[in-house]
Amino acid sequence: MPTPRRDGRRPRVTVLRLGHRPGRDPRLTTHVALAARAFGADRMLLTPPDPALADRLSAVAQRWGGGFRVEGVERWSDAVRRFAGGVVHLTMYGEPLDRALPRLRRRPELLVVVGGAKVPAELYRRADYNVAVGAQPHSEVAALAVLLDRLGGLPDGCRFRGAERRIVPQRNGKRVLRTGRGRAP
Amino acid sequence: MPTPRRDGRRPRVTVLRLGHRPGRDPRLTTHVALAARAFGADRMLLTPPDPALADRLSAVAQRWGGGFRVEGVERWSDAVRRFAGGVVHLTMYGEPLDRALPRLRRRPELLVVVGGAKVPAELYRRADYNVAVGAQPHSEVAALAVLLDRLGGLPDGCRFRGAERRIVPQRNGKRVLRTGRGRAP
Numbered sequence: 116m117p118t119p120r121r122d123g124r125r126p127r128v129t130v131l132r133l134g135h136r137p138g139r140d141p142r143l144t145t146h147v148a149l150a151a152r153a154f155g156a157d158r159m160l161l162t163p164p165d166p167a168l169a170d171r172l173s174a175v176a177q178r179w180g181g182g183f184r185v186e187g188v189e190r191w192s193d194a195v196r197r198f199a200g201g202v203v204h205l206t207m208y209g210e211p212l213d214r215a216l217p218r219l220r221r222r223p224e225l226l227v228v229v230g231g232a233k234v235p236a237e238l239y240r241r242a243d244y245n246v247a248v249g250a251q252p253h254s255e256v257a258a259l260a261v262l263l264d265r266l267g268g269l270p271d272g273c274r275f276r277g278a279e280r281r282i283v284p285q286r287n288g289k290r291v292l293r294t295g296r297g298r299a300p
Numbered sequence: 301m302p303t304p305r306r307d308g309r310r311p312r313v314t315v316l317r318l319g320h321r322p323g324r325d326p327r328l329t330t331h332v333a334l335a336a337r338a339f340g341a342d343r344m345l346l347t348p349p350d351p352a353l354a355d356r357l358s359a360v361a362q363r364w365g366g367g368f369r370v371e372g373v374e375r376w377s378d379a380v381r382r383f384a385g386g387v388v389h390l391t392m393y394g395e396p397l398d399r400a401l402p403r404l405r406r407r408p409e410l411l412v413v414v415g416g417a418k419v420p421a422e423l424y425r426r427a428d429y430n431v432a433v434g435a436q437p438h439s440e441v442a443a444l445a446v447l448l449d450r451l452g453g454l455p456d457g458c459r460f461r462g463a464e465r466r467i468v469p470q471r472n473g474k475r476v477l478r479t480g481r482g483r484a485p
Binding site: 140142143146147149150152153154175179206207208209210211212213239240244245247248249250251252253254256257258259260261264265269275281282284285286287288289290291 | 325327328331332334335337338339360364392393394395396397398424425429430432433434435436437438439441442443444445446449450454460466467469470471472473474475476
């Protein structure tokens with residue numbers, strides 16, 4: 116189980132997703148965004164921008180709570196340069212997560228960069244940390260989820276603020292509460 | 301960091317993937333399979349079967365080591381019935397992972413079932429454990445990776461047996477060793 120920071124806080128996380136192909140196959144990027152939100156990231160920057168995907172994620176946050184949002188950016192390098200915090204690039208070639216984790220936990224703000232199959236070589240140099248969640252080919256969705264889990268554990272899924280719906284955990288079956296909250300009519 | 305079992309062993313894990321759509325979009329199922337392999341599962345059962353995807357994963361195991369394989373099954377219910385071990389269904393509606401984890405760790409063998417958007421209602425009854433990795437909509441890839449990480453931690457990615465290639469972790473850049481192993485010519 117992840118060890119929380121001594122002050123009980125976890126770094127605030129922004130995810131930057133590279134290599135998205137709008138219109139062609141949004142499912143993988145949707146999974147990256149949903150995992151980012153479920154594991155407590157504040158927002159995801161997406162290049163190239165995809166307003167339809169951003170709207171779908173807004174609808175999820177509206178229904179299930181929290182303030183997660185997707186913002187389009189034109190150039191990944193601008194997003195990295197502007198970010199005032201530590202930049203973590205997830206790559207199977209990087210240093211092991213176990214070794215990097217104590218340094219990551221000390222940062223109040225992290226930008227976690229996940230690519231697709233190919234990422235620009237420049238990203239390795241621009242990142243403060245190139246981190247491998249296992250030195251094996253796998254999935255940026257998996258790598259992101261495990262990093263966020265190790266950074267601070269799962270947020271209590273039932274307590275996203277302002278949710279219209281809330282799951283009541285069950286050993287068998289489904290139970291969803293309507294909270295009566297949500298946008299004014 | 302995950303706490304290992306007292307005897308230092310983790311349950312042997314088989315993944316069962318439902319709701320795959322062969323030919324249409326193999327990427328998500330590929331990510332499920334790669335995450336399963338990278339986090340130490342032995343094999344993935346896939347319904348409906350997809351021989352092309354199974355071949356791609358064989359090639360990954362050939363190159364990067366280990367004995368992971370993908371096997372097609374015609375009916376998920378047969379695979380569940382035949383499995384001699386605990387059946388875990390990952391669902392956002394289930395009991396929290398933190399609560400279920402000690403019971404899962406005690407099982408020597410686990411079948412971890414991940415679905416797509418819709419899974420048969422019967423699966424909730426047939427599973428020994430319905431487990432939520434966060435009671436929020438997210439990704440079966442993310443949920444699987446976090447469960448496997450919590451069950452036993454990342455295997456040392458550099459030590460999959462019989463690998464033809466091995467990554468040498470770097471803080472910056474890429475380094476891959478050819479081990480000289482692999483199939484005889």
